[in-house]
């Protein structure tokens with residue numbers, strides 16, 4: 126609780142942000158739509174620690190001994206699974222939400238380090254196909270820009286059931302971001318708000334989805350891995366149903382996951398955090414004897430190598446990043462402070478992805494702004510960030526004596542809070558107990 | 568030309584689709600007859616060549632899905648999502664079609680001789696759909712482009728949240744969805760309907776008997792004063 130210089134107490138309930146939002150709503154008569162992910166404090170990977178090697182565990186030499194990072198995605202049914210050099214992928218972000226240069230930069234950065242990038246609502250741009258060695262093609266409810274030629278050009282397909290920022294919600298690209306090119310790709314008039322449906326148009330439940338997945342496999346001659354992406358809610362059951370529907374890979378996006386444009390109320394109040402979601406997905410896979418057979422990709426608030434290593438120790442095969450990648454390209458950089466100030470915001474606070482006025486040229490369709498982002502330089506920065514995260518994750522894995530990041534295990538972790546212990550089912554440090562565990566000692 | 572017959576009782580669906588996906592039209596036949604489809608799903612989806620396919624019976628889900636250039640006839644009924652996301656070509660259903668017929672289609676012509684169930688033409692993006700009978704509720708939901716011609720009646724919430732697609736219904740419309748209104752039938756619309764009926768082989772329904780429905784374009788950009796209309 127904060128106090129001002131006169132010793133006056135700020136309300137915890139009606140804090141400045143809340144008061145500001147009520148005033149804004151009263152003025153504008155519209156709920157707040159924004160980009161970025163949840164801003165509230167939630168139990169997260171920061172609440173876990175690695176134990177590291179000790180008398181009973183043998184570490185690997187930090188700078189010398191091998192610690193592999195590769196991952197194969199789609200080995201269940203696909204004739205051509207994807208082999209990535211690092212387990213950090215670039216999540217689906219649409220052309221429309223992002224500029225063409227930003228999409229190209231993501232492709233370049235990902236390709237430089239041997240990982241994949243993903244299309245998004247609105248279809249595949251030639252730039253991103255050209256710049257991405259491994260490109261995952263999203264199949265969303267709107268089916269904007271969806272066509273079978275691009276389907277065949279993709280290296281994997283991802284059926285998007287939901288997104289962590291808005292499970293149960295559709296998309297929205299506000300009119301100011303609908304340039305002629307975006308409009309044409311989506312077969313809609315320029316300048317109008319584009320709603321993306323929240324339900325798929327041609328399947329309604331897991332039984333239908335099984336047939337839908339088979340259709341996609343038939344069309345692509347069973348070559349391509351098929352991912353199913355869900356926003357984290359009833360993750361245990363969703364994972365089971367996705368496996369039953371025939372997915373090769375499951376992508377679980379926690380509520381902290383970023384978005385291009387969603388109602389603030391949705392971002393902050395729907396879904397469950399990434400931490401319990403990983404645990405629930407892994408439990409479901411283990412129960413079905415499908416852990417490591419159907420691969421699990423985790424996203425939602427992955428920022429550094431520690432997050433990567435902890436998600437993998439809990440049983441994920443790989444992670445995906447959105448917001449972190451945009452920041453690496455230059456989003457929220459102090460370089461643009463003057464322009465942020467003019468918009469009433471500041472570097473570190475900028476979340477107006479929906480408005481299309483991004484001074485960094487990333488979340489915009491304005492040609493002049495978009496041209497500010499040099500895709501080569503952006504790609505280089507993203508590659509640096511991905512390499513750094515990988516090195517960090519390897520450092521932690523070696524400290525735990527693992528010659529492959531994937532060999533990290535829940536036993537390498539402890540929790541620092543009761544909440545994280547309960548959600549991750551990882552023992553509270555100094556104990557062998559977590560809430561709900563009937564054997565451990567406190 | 569030449570005709571090849573494939574019987575799905577003794578040929579796996581995978582083998583049929585694989586064959587249809589890898590044709591060499593300089594030597595392979597361009598007419599295929601599929602016998603004993605028995606409601607199997609995903610028959611002849613993802614075709615890319617200018618071939619003719621006759622399916623001699625009922626088909627399951629997603630028959631002719633994402634079709635490009637091919638001409639298919641289903642001599643029976645079909646399941647959910649017939650010709651979904653079709654790009655070009657022609658798909659004809661001699662019987663009735665289940666939900667989401669022609670969903671998200673970008674081009675080509677889908678003809679349903681019987682009725683089509685709910686969500687016919689949902690999110691259509693340029694496809695033309697002609698239904699000889701009636702269509703179910705939420706047909707042309709969020710329809711973006713193309714023409715939907717219904718010779719019978721339409722169910723509840725026709726054209727809900729419609730964008731620029733044009734809807735023509737000869738019979739009754741149970742209710743119109745959000746932002747969908749009746750519009751004037753001008754000479755160019757009579758021409759469009761007449762031409763589509765002709766292509767569908769329907770010569771006993773008068774284009775002048777259709778009413779046109781489309782977007783009021785009131786919900787195209789958010790306005791808080793329209794909040795009760797959502």
Ligand SMILES: Cc1cc2nc3c(=O)[nH]c(=O)nc-3n(C[C@H](O)[C@H](O)[C@H](O)COP(=O)(O)O)c2cc1C
Nearest residue numbers: 216217218245246382383384385425426446447448
């Ligand atoms: C600008 C932006 C656009 C996005 N567009 C899509 C999209 O089109 N489809 C989708 O499935 N997810 C989309 N997402 C969500 C990401 O795929 C991913 O789930 C999320 O960003 C992961 O969380 P993180 O941002 O904390 O890394 C978008 C996210 C952002 C930041």
